[in-house]
Amino acid sequence: MIEYKIERMYCRHCKRAFEPDVPNALPGARLSLRTVLITAYLKIGMRMSIENVSTTMKEMFGITISEGEVQDILYQLSDALGKEYLSLLDDIRRAPSRHMDTTSSRENGMNRALWVFVTKGEAIFHTAMSNNRDVALEILGEHNGTDIHDRYRAFETLASKTGNPQQYCWSHIISDAKELEEFYGEEGRRIKESLQKVYEEAKEFNGHGTEEDVDHLHERLTFLLDNDYEHLRTRKFVDNLLKRRKEWLFRFVVDPNVEPTNNRAERALRPSVIYRKVSGGTRSHRGSEAYDRLFSIFYTHRLRKKNFIRDVPKLITGKEIHPG
Numbered sequence: 001m002i003e004y005k006i007e008r009m010y011c012r013h014c015k016r017a018f019e020p021d022v023p024n025a026l027p028g029a030r031l032s033l034r035t036v037l038i039t040a041y042l043k044i045g046m047r048m049s050i051e052n053v054s055t056t057m058k059e060m061f062g063i064t065i066s067e068g069e070v071q072d073i074l075y076q077l078s079d080a081l082g083k084e085y086l087s088l089l090d091d092i093r094r095a096p097s098r099h100m101d102t103t104s105s106r107e108n109g110m111n112r113a114l115w116v117f118v119t120k121g122e123a124i125f126h127t128a129m130s131n132n133r134d135v136a137l138e139i140l141g142e143h144n145g146t147d148i149h150d151r152y153r154a155f156e157t158l159a160s161k162t163g164n165p166q167q168y169c170w171s172h173i174i175s176d177a178k179e180l181e182e183f184y185g186e187e188g189r190r191i192k193e194s195l196q197k198v199y200e201e202a203k204e205f206n207g208h209g210t211e212e213d214v215d216h217l218h219e220r221l222t223f224l225l226d227n228d229y230e231h232l233r234t235r236k237f238v239d240n241l242l243k244r245r246k247e248w249l250f251r252f253v254v255d256p257n258v259e260p261t262n263n264r265a266e267r268a269l270r271p272s273v274i275y276r277k278v279s280g281g282t283r284s285h286r287g288s289e290a291y292d293r294l295f296s297i298f299y300t301h302r303l304r305k306k307n308f309i310r311d312v313p314k315l316i317t318g319k320e321i322h323p324g
Contacts, residue, residue: 024313026076033316035063037309039073044294045308047275071287078290080316085293088122088300093143095119096257097167100149101265102131103273106281107288114276115139118268123299125272127288133157146251146258148265151244159248167251168244169262170199176237184231191234194224199260207256214253218246268299 010016024033031039038061042053050067057063065073092098098119105114105127113131117124117140128135133154140158146165149155150172159166177195180188198221205213222242229235241249252260272295282288297315301308 024317026080026316029076030069031063031065031073033313034309035061036073036077037312039065039070040077040294041298041308043070043074044275044291044298047271047278049279074290074294075286078293081293081297081312084315085124085296088296089117089124089139091122092117092119092124093140095122095145097146097148097255097259098143099259099262099265099268100136100147100155101262101269102152102154103269105272105276105288107285108283109281112281112288114269114272116265116268116272118265118299118303120264121300121303123268123296123303125268125292125296125299127282127292137161146255148259148262150262165251165255165258166245166248167258167260168248169260170195171261171263173241174199180234180237184234187229187231187234190227191225191238194221198224202250202253203260205253207252207254207258209250209253211247211254214246214250217250217253221249271295271299 025031026033026036029036035057039053039057042048042056043050048056050070053070054065054067057065098117100115100117102113102115105112107127113128113135115126115128115131115135117126124139126139128139131152131154134157136154136158143162144164146167147155147158147162148167148169150169155166158164174192174195177188177192181192182188198217201220202209202217225238225242227238229238252258275291275295282291297312298308301311
């Protein structure tokens with residue numbers, strides 16, 4: 001650990017105090033940038049409570065950080081990474097496809113919605129007042145490529161506003177069919193097996209199919225599901241599915257950049273669900289904003305197989321920083 005002694009000089013002409021820049025530290029910070037990142041990693045990456053972060057820093061590194069200072073560190077680091085967060089959002093808007101999902105969150109005891117937009121190499125988390133249909137459009141704005149989601153109505157509205165191609169999540173479709181099997185036995189089982197059969201055939205194209213292949217798959221799906229159903233719920237499920245646009249059911253057949261499931265977004269949300277259960281959510285809008293920025297950059301580094309503590313300093317300073 002390196003300790004700096006900073007000499008501050010006062011200019012009688014300017015009537016201001018001046019001090020030299022400290023290498024490897026944020027402006028005005030008491031601790032090094034590496035220490036700040038370790039603190040953030042324990043809170044955001046390891047999902048520790050602020051109290052446990054303070055205790056861990058003392059016991060492992062001999063660094064005394066109060067609970068209030070832990071929160072201030074998160075705010076300061078979030079501010080320093082604001083431009084990187086916006087850069088990630090631009091990358092996601094320009095991506096050939098993106099996965100999106102939402103889950104419940106808490107802010108100062110109030111219900112909120114945590115949204116995620118994720119590609120193979122970037123992730124953006126955003127806490128909003130609700131999960132209504134306008135939020136996704138507000139976050140993404142004008143964007144290109146295919147939106148992959150779980151048929152949630154807000155995403156349907158997004159499609160109507162943007163005109164972008166969509167891909168429904170086949171994991172959700174088959175999971176819904178499994179639920180039908182659980183409740184309605186043989187009738188639900190036939191639906192599930194028909195969906196699984198067509199889905200397996202569709203995956204064999206590996207994104208290099210044609211529009212004619214999509215037509216054939218949809219015709220086969222219609223043929224397999226065209227039955228007289230005894231139960232109202234199974235009949236409604238099939239009717240609703242077959243009314244969906246076939247090109248949105250099978251976009252992954254003709255586009256190798258599109259995955260057939262939304263599993264990528266669901267995986268991205270799981271750590272935040274655990275974080276909410278451990279911490280009870282954030283205490284303020286600023287706390288939510290700090291979490292969104294820091295976890296977006298943390299999770300993006302995980303996707304890119306980079307090290308959060310080692311590699312983030314270059315984003316802030318523009319140069320490599322080696323621990324002293």
